[in-house]
Amino acid sequence: MNKTQPSIDTLAVWAGEDEYLLQGATQVPVVHSVSYGYDDTEQWLRVALGQEPGHIYSRNTNPTVQVFEEKVRLLEGAEAATSASTGMGIISSVLFTFLSPGDRIVSIKDTYGGTNKIFTEFLPRFQIEVTLCDTTDHEAIEAEVSKGCTILYLESPTNPTVKIIDIQRLVRAGHKAGAIVIVDNTFATPINQNPLQLGADLVLHSATKFLGGHADALGGIVCGPKSLVEQVFHFREINGATLHPMAAYLLLRGMKTLHLRIRQQNENALEIARFLESHPKIERVFYPGLESHENHSIARRQMSGFGGVMSFTLKEESFDAVSKLLGRLQYAHSAANLGAVETVVGPPATTSHVECTPEEREAMGIPESLIRYSVGIENPQDLIADLSQALG
């Protein structure tokens, strides 16, 4: 590879692979081996003690998984990265690595549904105090953080109402309080937003979504300084939520087109959001690329593209109207996923916030008539025609 710093497009295709290409193969192998044998016991010991690179047992490390981690690490511009079997696997590993009884974590109300469950159902059982602030009330978040916390946990854009928070501003507040600042970057991907460059300590992803992009593999990853990532790795190798090498391979293959997919999805989403915004049957469109979005100016500042996910509400406020619309769409899977090459739609009640009761969703400001629309890489005119006939 060229010695000058390659662009993110080139990194998506090439990064992390050289070392693992086998006997002239141009593609990374799927290493299905559980363990790794050593003729030299001295060398085995050095690898086991971490004094020499190598693999011992695939719950801890695996060559295919390592290439996946290396590619994301380079895309995020991080010192280190470690993965897990799912996005929730990495999120829970990160939280349980750094939190102890008596600690306090500050976050926002609009985190991913599963993350919200950890905050409200599990952490309190371990005497960890959780404070969830209104997502876009920066002053309230700063005030809570200044009272002291171990972790400030952020997500931007959020799921499903695509809210934007000022990462740089909250990083300053977090660091003043001595907190580790973590950002879930799933919706943006490293193509559209770099939380580490904005000052965050750790950036994490559900690789299941845009990174993989093909809705055929689950995975999670966290990137940041070695001193922090090593601790997460150690907890994850013990809790056992290991990324499978076959999943790592699928995610890697998907990532080779990450930059192309994200650019197409950015363009498609903006065009479709504008179409929906002007449609008489649509009440509201939530998309950070629209001038009408409440935090459009922050999005412009910290993102280089606004992503492939939007949500909208219908003027006719009933779950029945939502069901009818979804049933008429030809080019959209009605499914609990996002970030794929195909367009995917779903209401939060069956997708991101399926774990919550209607009352809990209402408290989080998620209307029951909301539809999340994750744009694929199809031709935007075909998607607009499809939405148009379905709404008509």
Ligand SMILES: *Cc1c(COP(=O)(O)O)cnc(C)c1O
């Ligand atoms: C899907 C998602 C997760 C959880 O990821 P899984 O791979 O499903 O465990 C976390 N954060 C965000 C923003 C997500 O969209």
